[in-house]
Amino acid sequence: MQTLATASMASTYDPSSNLERALALVEEAAGHGARLLALPEQCLQGYLPSLTRYDLEHTSYQVANAERLSDGEALHAIADAARRHDIHVVVGFTERDEWRPEVLFNSAALVGPSGILGSYRKVHQPGDEKHIYHPGENFRVFSTPIGRIGLLICYDLVFPESTRALALARADYLVMPTAWAVADTEVPPEQDRMSEYLTMFGRIRALENQSWFISSNMIGTLGDFTYPGLSQIVAPDGAVRASTGASPGLAVLTADTTAEATHARTVGYLGYQFLKDHRPQIPADVV
Secondary structure (H helix, E strand, C coil): CEEEEEEEECCCCCHHHHHHHHHHHHHHHHHCCCCEEECCCCCCCCCCCCCCCCCHHHHHHHHHHCECCCCCHHHHHHHHHHHHHCCEEEEEEEEECCCCCCCEEEEEEEEECCEEEEEEECCCCCHHHHHCCCCCCCCEEEEECCEEEEECCHHHHHCHHHHHHHHHCCCCEEEEEECCCCCCCCCCHHHCHHHHHHHHHHHHHHHHHCCEEEEEEEEEEECCEEEECCCEEECCCCCEEEECCCCCEEEEEEECHHHHHHHHHHHHCCCCCHHHHCCCCCCCCCC
16 A cells, blocks of 8 residues: 655745745655655745746746755755655755756656655746746656656646656656646636646546556745646546645545556556557658
């Protein structure tokens, strides 16, 4: 059996308060027996205030507060908490390149009881992210004592190749920090079309890869955006097994994750194993 957790977390442009909230969620998840916790995109620094206008002041803020894997204070504080609580944590942050301090990435770090395992740098960049962050160049899967953890971030979800690459690399868990905002603040968050897309994409990506999918979204208002939460844990058959709903805090699930993945691949969809039958080498002819 494995206990998984995901968080809907509010962030601000105060890194110290963001770290305090993140550490509290790590402790709470560990109290539920979780071995894996997902936290949102950019939760340590706060996501961009806008994707349609360049904000020099915010760019300066991100440059000033970015962290390197080697010596980032917030990252190492979370790693210390992960070590104490025997838990793996995926956390979104602004990463500074180790050798070129002006080069920033929108990244997710994986930390665990053994320390910082590494980071994934977001490949697909929407809107004004391109003016601040450099794009990542590859997806990453990390081998851990609790299984293989594959990382993606937010807009990566729209492209099926993202999770397929992770699944083909034998990821047991597809984990996605996100800052996925609503389109219409006048309707309940669950009824917003962007919220529906978030849930829909997550279920599809889990089902088409017959893998566990875990998303962690921001919640509340920051800059021009309002975030609905709706962080979720989706089983390999595409069923949402746990969700925070439109509330801050944790969603926790205890399940036999290996058995459920095996069932999805051998019984769930007529016994078909999608990755086995996948033939990406077949071209499309234009006629």
